[in-house]
Amino acid sequence: MTDLAALREHIEILCAQNSIRIGRHSRGGSASRRGRFINIRPVKSAITYAVALHELGHILGPWQSQPRLYKEAGAWKWATENAIVWSAVMQKTMLKSLNSYLLWQRRRAKYVRLPEADHEFWQLIGS
């Protein structure tokens, strides 16, 4: 496993290269495309690294002008493609997050817009 300093530095480099600021450190991650900043927990583990990449994916990744599930999947797709390492625990973090959004969407409304059957979303979520 790459050491944590390298993971932290990778997030800093990605932010610098893409003119994205780390707005503030907070428990739940969030991202502002317009403001070009992300709010993340300090990168101190594979999980916080994965979540930081995911938040960057909300600015730099695909499908961000589409409905929520697509956005979340796009941000994770970008995270997996840009990580210097993608470990089992990072994969688990992604699956947990995507599945919780899927569950939430399915409970929520009569008119749920799930990604189409051949959408990459379903590959990411592993079904």
Ligand SMILES: [Zn+2]
């Ligand atoms: Zn997200």
